[in-house]
Amino acid sequence: MKKQTIIVRIEISTLINRDGKVNRRKMDRLAMVLTNLHNSGKLVMVVSSGAIVLGSEKLKLQNVPDSQLEMQAVAAVGQAELIRLYQHYFDEYNQIVAQVLLTSDIIHHPQRVKNTRNTFNTLMDMSIIPIINENDPVSTADIEFDDNYPLALLVAKIAQADFIVIKMDLNGKYMIVPRGNIRALIVDGETELQEKLESFCNVMILEERKPEVEFPASIGEIVF
Amino acid sequence: MDYRDVLKNKHRIVVKIGTSSLSYPNGRMNFHCIEKLAYVLSALRRRGVQVILVTSGAIGVGAGRLGLTVKPQELSKKQALAAVGQAELIKIYQKFFEEYNQTVAQVLLTKDVVNTPSRNQNAKRTLIKLLDMDIIPIINENDTIATYEIEFGDNDTLSAMVATLLDADLLVILSDIDGLYSADPRSGVPAEIIHSVSEITPEVEQLASGAGSSFSTGGMVTKISAAKICLKDGIDCIITSGSDPAIIFDILQGKEIGTHFIAGHEKMINHV
Numbered sequence: 001m002k003k004q005t006i007i008v009r010i011e012i013s014t015l016i017n018r019d020g021k022v023n024r025r026k027m028d029r030l031a032m033v034l035t036n037l038h039n040s041g042k043l044v045m046v047v048s049s050g051a052i053v054l055g056s057e058k059l060k061l062q063n064v065p066d067s068q069l070e071m072q073a074v075a076a077v078g079q080a081e082l083i084r085l086y087q088h089y090f091d092e093y094n095q096i097v098a099q100v101l102l103t104s105d106i107i108h109h110p111q112r113v114k115n116t117r118n119t120f121n122t123l124m125d126m127s128i129i130p131i132i133n134e135n136d137p138v139s140t141a142d143i144e145f146d147d148n149y150p151l152a153l154l155v156a157k158i159a160q161a162d163f164i165v166i167k168m169d170l171n172g173k174y175m176i177v178p179r180g181n182i183r184a185l186i187v188d189g190e191t192e193l194q195e196k197l198e199s200f201c202n203v204m205i206l207e208e209r210k211p212e213v214e215f216p217a218s219i220g221e222i223v224f
Numbered sequence: 225m226d227y228r229d230v231l232k233n234k235h236r237i238v239v240k241i242g243t244s245s246l247s248y249p250n251g252r253m254n255f256h257c258i259e260k261l262a263y264v265l266s267a268l269r270r271r272g273v274q275v276i277l278v279t280s281g282a283i284g285v286g287a288g289r290l291g292l293t294v295k296p297q298e299l300s301k302k303q304a305l306a307a308v309g310q311a312e313l314i315k316i317y318q319k320f321f322e323e324y325n326q327t328v329a330q331v332l333l334t335k336d337v338v339n340t341p342s343r344n345q346n347a348k349r350t351l352i353k354l355l356d357m358d359i360i361p362i363i364n365e366n367d368t369i370a371t372y373e374i375e376f377g378d379n380d381t382l383s384a385m386v387a388t389l390l391d392a393d394l395l396v397i398l399s400d401i402d403g404l405y406s407a408d409p410r411s412g413v414p415a416e417i418i419h420s421v422s423e424i425t426p427e428v429e430q431l432a433s434g435a436g437s438s439f440s441t442g443g444m445v446t447k448i449s450a451a452k453i454c455l456k457d458g459i460d461c462i463i464t465s466g467s468d469p470a471i472i473f474d475i476l477q478g479k480e481i482g483t484h485f486i487a488g489h490e491k492m493i494n495h496v
Contacts, residue, residue: 032255039252039288092319093255094289094312127291191256 005043005124005161006197008034009152012050012082014167020057022085030167031089033190034129037197038095043124045159046097047132047152048086051078075136086131096128101135104154113158120159163197227420227486228478230460236355237394237476239265240278240383240450242443244400245466250293251284253313259320261469265360266324268472274355276390277328277362278383279317285309299371306367317362327359332366335376338385348389380443384450388457395454396475397447398466403483404431404444422486424452451485461485 015026038044052071055078056064065071083099090097100119106112123130134151149166156164156179166175172189176196187193245257265275283302286309287295296302314330321328331351337343354361363386365376376382380397387395407415421428432448447463454461462475464482475481 036255039250039254040248041250094315125291127289194256 003041003043004163004197005045005159006037006163006165007152007156007159007161008044008046008165008167009149010046010048010050010167012048012053014169015050016053027085027089028092029190031086031093031095033193035090035093035095037194038127038129040194042197045120045124045130045132045155045161046086047155048082049133050082051075051133051136054078054081054085057081072137072139079133079137082133083131090129096126098123098128098130100130100132102132102151102154103135103139104151105139107154107157117158117160165193165197226478227422228480228484230486231394231462231476231478231484234273234394234460234476236274236276236390236392237268237396238276238278238383238387238390238392239472240379240395240397241280241466241469242379242397242399243280243284245398245469246279246281247284247288251281251286251288253281253285253288253316255316255320257466257469258316259323262317262320262324262326264469264472266321266326268476269326269358269360273476275360276351276355276386276392277317277360278379278386279313279362279364280379282306282309282313282364282367285312303368303370310364310368313364314362321360327357329354329359329361331361331363332368333363333382333386334366334370338376338382338389344389351390378446380446380450381453384453384459384461387454387459387461392459395450395459395461396472397450397461397463398469398471399443399447399463400465400467401444401463402465403463403481404428404448406431418483419480420484420486421451422455424448424455424485455485455487458487460487 010030015023015030017023034044034046052064052075055074055076058077058081059074061074065074079099079101083097086097100123102116106116120130132151132155152164152166155161162179164177166177167173168175168186174187174190174193176185176187176193178184185196187196239261241257241261246254248254261277265277269275283295283305286305286307287293289308289312290305292305296305310330310332314328317328331347331354333347337347351361363382365379365382367375370376376385383395383397386392403417403419404421405415406418407413418431429448432444451461451463462482462484464471464475471481
């Protein structure tokens with residue numbers, strides 16, 4: 001039986017305290033939950049935002065950068081911080097992570113898509129959790145400030161994922177979006193997340209293509 | 225008389241947890257279970273109960289870590305996996321117990337240590353010292369260096385021998401079965417859990433090995449033999465499922481959970 005592939009979309013701002021520092025307990029909990037999901041036999045990939053936020057913090061900038069060029073530079077600094085953060089917390093659970101930087105224009109090149117898919121598969125065969133981010137420093141597209149739902153969708157399509165899981169806010173709420181967007185579900189807390197992912201996998205619901213839950217406007221329509 | 229009442233006054237307990245509870249089928253660790261176990265045992269220790277944990281799973285964890293799906297047959301390979309897995313296992317235990325401010329220690333034993341008087345007294349002193357320091361020792365077989373002559377072979381036996389060595393008053397064996405059944409639950413014949421056993425007679429042993437049926441968990445045979453070691457030494461023993469470690473709280477409240485092998489009774493009592 002093919003393993004379930006789950007894309008987890010994380011917005012770093014949901015893991016950062018008001019003082020700009022990373023919330024250790026929440027990062028730790030996240031690493032634990034994702035490692036456990038992976039341990040239980042699912043293929044897990046993380047799409048994470050946060051390079052610009054972390055870069056700004058590291059450089060002690062007063063304001064968020066406004067020019068494209070500045071944003072790209074700050075993102076370059078922040079990406080190093082981001083992967084270091086994930087490595088540190090996943091290390092506690094002996095889980096190896098990898099950094100994958102993509103540009104969204106990849107979708108126009110079938111060969112590159114295929115290559116990327118192969119890389120993802122190889123990483124997951126090696127029991128590694130890829131941490132994926134937009135390669136802002138070299139991207140020619142306008143950088144949307146820390147919004148990577150489109151990236152999560154792109155990755156889900158490339159990896160032929162079964163679910164996208166979106167960490168919604170500071171308080172442990174997640175939205176589970178199954179492939180085909182047949183039913184989406186909001187869960188509270190990591191235990192419920194794991195339980196629901198396991199039961200979702202076993203139930204094929206082929207009803208009308210209406211999400212059970214209305215997607216918040218900021219997310220838009222997630223169909224993959 | 226409710227024989228379970230004696231369970232309310234236990235001061236030094238050995239908890240043995242099996243691979244099936246601790247790990248997923250692929251050998252990787254089940255953090256839900258480990259977190260719950262850490263919570264339960266830390267809470268008990270805080271209440272003043274001395275707790276010793278006997279863990280399994282090192283070889284499976286090592287295999288999971290190295291991406292192996294089939295357990296190797298070759299001894300040195302198994303031992304190598306055990307070395308990798310034991311390190312990971314203890315690190316993870318430390319991490320989860322730390323959440324509850326509970327210090328743990330690693331103690332690796334082999335049969336020769338436990339069976340040799342001078343060496344076992346030394347091991348006993350170390351373990352008692354740890355208990356006095358409010359530390360929970362996590363014991364495993366030293367699979368990395370154990371060879372046939374000195375291995376226990378199964379942690380059920382190891383846990384019973386640890387219980388006798390330390391003069392414990394209870395051994396709880398957590399595994400993938402709710403208790404000893406009166407018949408094979410899969411045979412279609414109505415089978416019920418036997419709630420108490422005070423003497424391990426040939427009939428009891430036959431139930432465990434499932435004579436006449438294909439029901440041999442294999443595991444149950446070693447559990448019965450572990451219970452036998454306990455009863456000989458006057459130690460109560462409970463066998464039940466480890467899917468929710470919080471069951472230990474219920475056991476210590478004297479609730480009718482699993483099969484209770486009652487220490488210190490002459491007659492055989494079978495409650496169904």
